[in-house]
Amino acid sequence: MTDLGAHVVILGAGHAGGTAAALLRQYGHTGKITLVGEEPIPPYQRPPLSKAWLKGEADADALALKPLEFYADNGIDFLAGVRGVKLARSPKELTLSDGRVLNYDILILATGARALKLPVPGADLSGLLELRTAADAEALKAAVGPGKRLAVVGGGYIGLEVAASGRALGAEVVVIEREPRLLARVACEALSTFFRTYHEKNGVTFELGASVTGFVGENGQVTGVTLADGRTVPCDAAVIGVGATPNDEIAADAGLDTARGVVVNLEARTSDPAIFAIGDVAHRPMPIYDRMFRMESVPNALEQAKQAACAITGRPAPAGEVPWQWSDQYDLKLQIAGYAFDVDEVLLRGDPASGKFAVFHLKGDQIQSVEAINSPPEFMMGKQLIGNRKPVSKAKLADPTVSMKEVVA
Numbered sequence: 001m002t003d004l005g006a007h008v009v010i011l012g013a014g015h016a017g018g019t020a021a022a023l024l025r026q027y028g029h030t031g032k033i034t035l036v037g038e039e040p041i042p043p044y045q046r047p048p049l050s051k052a053w054l055k056g057e058a059d060a061d062a063l064a065l066k067p068l069e070f071y072a073d074n075g076i077d078f079l080a081g082v083r084g085v086k087l088a089r090s091p092k093e094l095t096l097s098d099g100r101v102l103n104y105d106i107l108i109l110a111t112g113a114r115a116l117k118l119p120v121p122g123a124d125l126s127g128l129l130e131l132r133t134a135a136d137a138e139a140l141k142a143a144v145g146p147g148k149r150l151a152v153v154g155g156g157y158i159g160l161e162v163a164a165s166g167r168a169l170g171a172e173v174v175v176i177e178r179e180p181r182l183l184a185r186v187a188c189e190a191l192s193t194f195f196r197t198y199h200e201k202n203g204v205t206f207e208l209g210a211s212v213t214g215f216v217g218e219n220g221q222v223t224g225v226t227l228a229d230g231r232t233v234p235c236d237a238a239v240i241g242v243g244a245t246p247n248d249e250i251a252a253d254a255g256l257d258t259a260r261g262v263v264v265n266l267e268a269r270t271s272d273p274a275i276f277a278i279g280d281v282a283h284r285p286m287p288i289y290d291r292m293f294r295m296e297s298v299p300n301a302l303e304q305a306k307q308a309a310c311a312i313t314g315r316p317a318p319a320g321e322v323p324w325q326w327s328d329q330y331d332l333k334l335q336i337a338g339y340a341f342d343v344d345e346v347l348l349r350g351d352p353a354s355g356k357f358a359v360f361h362l363k364g365d366q367i368q369s370v371e372a373i374n375s376p377p378e379f380m381m382g383k384q385l386i387g388n389r390k391p392v393s394k395a396k397l398a399d400p401t402v403s404m405k406e407v408v409a
Contacts, residue, residue, distance in 0.1 A: 004313060005031040009094055009102050011084045011250075012036070012110030016279030016301035018043025018065045020108055023309035025074045033076045034102060036094075038083040039133060042068050047298060049137040050161035051328055055168055056141070060134055084111070087254040089272055106274055108308055109251055109262060113244035113280040113296060118153070122215030127222035127237045131158060132244075143237035146170035151225045151233055153212055154241035155182040157327045157334075160195060162239050163204050164329040174233055175199070176207045176225060178242075188340070188359050191371055194352045195329070202330060207233065246281045246294060259283050261294040266320075267311040268304045276311070278304035287320055288386065289341045289368075297325040322387040324379075335376070337383035338369035349378060350400045358382070365391040377404040384408060 008024060010017045013035050021035045037043070044063040052058035061067075071078040079096070086095040087107070094102045115130040117123060129140050140162070144150050148171040152159045155177030166173040179185070181192040196206060211228040215238065224232040246261040257263040257271040261283030268276045268284070279301040283294045299321065306318045327334040332355070340361040350357030358378035361369040366389055370382030381404035385392060396402045 003031070003105065004029050006105035006312075007032040007034070007103070008106045008108065008312065009034045009104035010036065010108040010110055011094065012108075012112055012279070012281075013039065013043045013078070013080075014110060014112050014279060014301070015043060015046060015065065015298055016112070016305050017108065017110030019302055019305035020110065020278060020309055021071070021076050022066060022074075023305055024312060025076070027309050027313040027315055029309075029313050031105070034079065034104075035071065035076055036079045036082060036084065036096065036102075038081070039135070040081045041134065042066065042071065042078060042080070044134065045298075046132075047326075049134065050131055050158055051165055053134070053137040054141050054144075054162070054165040063134075084250050087250050089254050089275070092274065104274075106312055107276070109270070109275065109277040109281060110279050110301075110305075111247040111250065111281045113246045115240065116243045116245055118212060118240055118242065120212060120214040122217060122222070122226075125215050125217040125222040126220050127217070127235075128215060129237060129239050131162060131239060131241065140237070140239060141169075144169050144171040148172070148237065149235045150174075151176060151235035151238040152241060153225065153238060154243070155179070155184075155206070155208070156186060156241060156243070157183070159239070159241040160199065160329055161327060162241065163199060164202070167202050167204060168330075173203070174205045174207060174235070176210050176212060176227070176233065178209070178211050180209045182206070182208070187371060188346050188361070190346075190348055190352060190359055191334075191373075194357075194373065198330065198332065198355075244280070244296060246283075248281055251275075251277065251281075259292070263292070264304075266307065267317065268308040269311060276308040278308050286323070286339075288322065288389070289339065291341065293339070295323055297323065299324050320387075322383050324383060333374055335372045335379040336369065337372075337379060338367070338386040340369040343368050345394075347394060347398050349398055350375065360397060362392075362394070365394065367392060381405070381408050 043065045082096045150166045150171045152175045163173045183192045214226045216224045224234045251262045252258045262277035280296045324337040343361040345362045347360040356374040358372040358375045367385045372379035396407045
């Protein structure tokens with residue numbers, strides 16, 4: 001029987017951790033809840049950091065998951081500005097960076113991921129930025145503006161969102177990508193070409209197939225990015241967006257199973273029954289694709305927060321969800337459902353020149369993933385088809401004059 005009076009400690013106050021704390025109370029947990037966050041502010045939405053925050057359209061209060069008083073009002077002890085440094089599974093103790101030791105009955109690891117660093121000369125210069133936190137976004141906002149030159153290292157979704165926001169703020173923007181095309185690891189070539197063309201129309205320039213070998217500066221401040229071909233790209237600031245790695249060290253040191261993240265089951269439970277892991281740090285099952293995978297997305301954080309909260313409070317497990325994510329750039333909304341695992345055919349629906357189209361990734365006659373630009377029906381119906389694994393007519397799917405409802409039927 002689940003102990004609704006157990007002390008639950010949540011390490012990590014991002015979207016996953018903050019949601020888990022709120023859901024535990026919503027689901028009837030009466031025991032003590034301690035939420036530990038490394039940042040000085042309560043849990044907030046992170047996707048707008050590269051968009052609304054940079055453009056001055058949102059601040060910490062607007063993006064907060066819950067008002068600060070929510071935590072005290074609901075008996076959630078929120079500890080800000082501290083991190084976990086050591087986990088002792090017996091006798092269930094978590095040591096914090098300020099020396100405090102928390103005893104827990106149940107522990108939820110929601111430690112997220114951190115930006116990868118470039119191990120090159122000049123990587124310690126001022127003006128080299130990343131975008132994971134509100135403080136990062138504030139530093140970037142102060143660094144860009146009319147007349148400023150911004151270099152973005154990494155042509156993934158975050159890099160492109162930063163580029164779009166930088167242009168909106170009047171900065172000159174150059175995106176430097178090691179691969180020969182944008183989004184090479186996460187999107188098909190049609191989508192890469194579309195985004196490159198759209199960004200170029202908005203004044204962004206690109207250096208593709210370009211490896212960064214270092215950074216140069218004056219008086220400790222970055223002034224340029226050096227490339228493998230010997231050129232230097234001048235800049236006043238540079239954003240490094242070359243991926244992230246999970247913050248799973250505290251779990252690994254405590255002997256929990258890890259594999260590019262903390263290994264969990266469909267309850268978000270780790271190899272220790274008293275410990276859960278959720279969000280960006282979790283290496284989780286994906287039943288649709290019959291594999292394990294680590295996902296970095298808000299929908300995944302919310303789903304796993306539900307899984308853990310249900311398991312802890314004894315509620316039935318939530319229904320499995322199709323993974324999805326989104327990216328906003330200029331007036332474009334990209335919505336992605338599923339992952340392009342084991343794909344043997346890529347099908348284009350609509351005309352990219354219209355700014356409204358979708359790319360479907362299929363395995364046989366089943367949809368594995370859909371990437372939809374300004375096309376909500378294709379996204380929503382595609383997501384449904386990924387979840388129910390129904391075969392589709394490729395001829396109907398490729399014909400934009402056939403409604404997605406007919407495709408599903």
